[in-house]
Amino acid sequence: SKKGRRKEETGVEDREDNLLQEYQQQIAQVEERSLKKVTDEEPSVVPQKLNNDVGKKKKKKLKSVNSESDETEVEPEASQRPVFDDSLVLGVYIHRTDRLRTDLMISHPMVKIHVVDERTGQYVKKEDCHRPVASFYEQENLDHILPIMTQPFDFKKNKCIIPEWQEQIIFNERFAYFVQQDEECPQVILFFEILDFVTMEEARANVDVDIHERGFRKIAWAFLKLVGTNGVLNIDSKVRLQLFCPPHHAKKQPKTVEVVEWWRKHPRVKYASTLYVTVKGIKLPEHVDPCMRSMMALQEERGSTSYTDLQNEVTKRSLTQPSESKPPAVRWSRLPGQVCRIPNKPVLAFRGGLMGCFTVLFSHAGTMLAAACADRDAFPVVVYEIPSGKVLAAFSGHFKIVYDLCWSSDDRSLLSASSDGTVRYWNVERLTSTAQKVLPHPCFVYCAQYHPTAQNLVVTGGYDSLVRVWRLDVGDVNGQLLQGFEGHGSFVNNVCFDCEGSRMFSADNEGLIIVWKTIVNDSRKQQPCRLWCMEKRIDEKDLSGIPINMLQLHPNGRCLLIQAKDSVLRMMDLRILVVKKYTGATNYRERIYSTFTPCGNFIFSGSEDGMAYVWNTDTGDQVAVYSELCYPTALHGVAFHPYENMVAFCAFGQSQPIHVYLYDRKGLCASDLSLHVARRVNVVMALFPPFMSPLTLGLLSDSTLSFFSKDPFLCFLKVVALYDYKANRSDELTIRRGDVIQVLYKDNDSWWFGCLLNGLQGYFLASYVVDQSEWKIGDSPPYLI
Known part of the structure; x- marks a missing residue:
């Protein structure tokens, strides 16, 4: 059974x-x-079919039908071949890939699309050789379709390591020409190469590769037949293509397409990722506007203004204006030689960077402000226009904090010194975003200065304790290192020159200042610094072991401002080395900057408490505090305008802005003061010596800039002298016992400023007077002990 x-x-x-x-x-x-109809669904095994990876076919049970019925059903299908409009052109949309292999050398991949004829293995011939297909500037006799490349996908900029181009590539050729199944039409295969560009050094070293391919690193490749082996059209839907690894030892043969040779002659090693693309016919727009950079075959490449427009504009100007006329120069409120006033009104505020700004510097003409900003992963140098506040340029290239800035004497170029080990030379005149010169150092760089009379020479100082001299007027992008001077035992924080360039001052982290002879007779010689030498060492006991942040020479050239990390500013007379000290600001840890005003009468300084302080250079008195800045971190940078009563402040910290203040004389008649008192203050300022005039500023309604005359009603206080006093200085009052003095303001606890009945004004000792209401005639003063 x-x-x-x-x-x-x-x-x-x-x-x-x-x-x-x-x-x-x-x-x-x-x-x-x-022909079988194409389904719109995304095939799950499309890569295997497109790449000819044949697998076992699944058996399907079919209903029994006779051959006659088959013939009757097939004939109408054969007659329904797709017909495409001749106005459609080939469009390839590159979506994205899956995650690529982790490779530190891949940072900005792109996709290159080749249109190849399967029969010949060469690029597809154009229907009309005179029509541009891939580029607007194709040669007229070019008979084949050139490959096109997508824009690079920058991992760093997009903060993503999965490339996602989402870019439409257009080939200006009739779409039906690529998908028709005639003997006259080509059998089209699209090849996709994923590439990344390499550095110039790698490209030059890769001499074995074709000159057009040297600059690229090949990552993976894929292919897509527009008409499959079974007659199916792989169009109008997103398809997923298997990627393959480029063969390692494959050599390109002449007059062949390299990726086609990989497909034909080499085993296909799968790359662990796929590429998503969509191929379809698209209709071209009726009009394509020209742009700065042509992106397709129909788009003209044109500048923002055509040559004809520029010529017409020049002609128009020559007819309407005299040839000698020039654009009006900026008129500053401070006249040449006039004493500076303390700015009291906020006028501008700049964003700076995500991490604030480390230092600021006005140009010599005062029309620009350079700021060493800090973002999370970049440290750009931003140049603002003054007084408009418009951003002129952002120079990117530094990777760490920019410590120092220096303008050339003609304001056409700018130096920036950074802890990334470079000093970069920027062309401000052309606003070129990349550095013209990069001076490499083996250490952090803290300072860089042009030589005043030889602008082709740059002096730098850094962590390795050397003072280096560089030459810029050479062909090498890294300049020419002329000499390195030794003498400092610790890292060099700052250098500065006198106005003639005959002497240079350098300061280090141990409190040592060295004076150098830096005369340059002819900067064009091979060794313009061969006569440079050390003149003397200034080793103050007061400064021993204390880091010096910065140096600046007084406008008169006889005094040196020294900013040290002991919360004391010093002004040293270079003739007799006598030091005058200014206290009030806090500076023990941070690199804080200070500066003279152009007139030399005031010193502005930052502080670790986030405020700015102002001193009178002659008296040493602290005359103003900018307490309203409200920086939560240390105020690092301060710069005073060369021709205007304007000052800029900056701080290094989370989203800290750059503040710019301007002197506003109308602020004196603010609501805090009566008109009478304001008038009296104006009289005082007119009669008083110029270097003390800013002391009479009152509080402003729109600023909390605090001066020591904090109570305006003191101006109504009258006092009587208890003792005789003979003036020892020109700004003091000579008083006799019984003189009535009207107090205009109290400078400090010891000295007040007032006016006698005869109109004389000046300072007097507060301990020598008593309130008039407490004075009685005949009272005898107490004995002096």
Whole structure:
């Protein structure tokens, strides 16, 4: 019985196999005569089909139909071949890839699309060789379609390591030409190369590769047949293509397409990722506006203004204006030689960077302000226009904090010194975003200065304790290192020159100041600094072991401002080395900057408490505090305008802005003061010596800049002298016992400023007077002990 069952089962299987073979023969006949319809679904095994990775076909049970019915059903399908409008052109949309292999050398991948004829293995011929297909500037005799490349996807800029281009590539050729199944039309395969560009050094070293391919690193490749082997059109839907690894030792043969040779002759090693693309016919826009950089074959490349427009503009100006006329120069409120006033009104505020700004510096003409800003991963130098506040340029290239800035004497270039080990030379005149020169150092760089009379020479100082001299007027992008001077035992924080360039001062982290002879007779010689030498060492006991942040020479050239990390500013007379000290600001840890005003009468300084302080250079008195700045971190940078009563402040910290203040004389008649008192203050300022005039500023309604005359009602206080006093200085009052003095303001606890009944004004000792209401005639003063 078991044998009978087995024979029956075997017979049934044989009948099923015969029936299945008949069905397969019928299906083969149908496929030869007709095309199958394309489904819009994304095929799950499309990469295998497109890349000819043949697998086992799944058996499908079909209903039994006779051959006659097949013929009647196939004929209408054959007649329904897709017909495409001749106005459509080939469009390839590059979506994205899956995650690529982790490779530190890949940072900005792009996709290159090749349109190849399968029969010839060469690029597809154009229908009309005179029509541009890939580029607006194709040569007229070019007979084939050039490859096109997408824009690079920058991992760092996009903060993503999965490339996502989402870019439409257009080939200006009739779409039907690529998908028709005629003998006259090409059998089109699209090849996709994923590339990344390399550095110039790698490109020059890669001499074995074709000159057009040297600058690229090949990552992976894929291909797509527009018409599959079964007649299916792989268009109008997103497809997922398997990526393959480029062969390691494959050499490109002349007059061949390299990626086609990989496809034909080399084994395909799968790359662990896929590429998503969509191919379809698209209609070109009726009008494509020209742009600065042509992005397709129909887009003209044109500048923002055509040559004809520029010529017409020049002609128009020459007719309406005299040839000698020039654009009006900025008129500053402070006249040449006039004493500076303390700015009291906020006029501008700049964003700076995400981490604030480390230092600021006005240009010599005062029309620009350079700021060493700090973002999270970059440290750009931003140049603002003054007084408009408009951003003129942002120079990117530094990777760490920029410590120092220096303008050239003609304001055409700018130096920036950074802890990334470079000093960069920027062309401000052309606003070129990349550095013209990069001076490399083996250490952090803290300072850089132009030589005043030889602008082709730059002096730098840094962590390795050397003072280096560089030459800029050479062809090398890294300049020319002329000499390195030794003498400092610790890292060099700052250098400065006198106005003639005959002497240079350098300061280090141990409190040592060295004076150098830096005369340059002819900067064009091979060794313009060969006569430079050390003149003397200034080793103050007061400064021993204390880091010096910065140096600045007084406008008169005889005094040196020294900012040290002991919360004391010093002004040293270079003739007799006498030091005058200014206290009030806090500076123990941070690199804080200070500066003279152009007139030399005041010193402005930052502080670790986030405020700015102002001192009178002659008296040493602290005359103003900018307490309203409200910086939560240390105020690092301060710069005073060369021709205007304007000052800029900056701080290094989270989103800290750059503040610019301007002197406003109308602020004196603010609501805090009566008109009478304001008038009296104006009289005082007119009669008083110029270097003390800013002391009479009152509080402003729009600023909390605090001067020491904090109570305006003191101006109504009258006091009587208890003792005789003979003036020792020109700004003091000579008083006799019983003189009535009207107090205009209290400078400090010891000295007040007032006016006698005869109109004389000046300072007097507060301990020598008593309130008039407490004075009685005949009272005898107490004895002096």
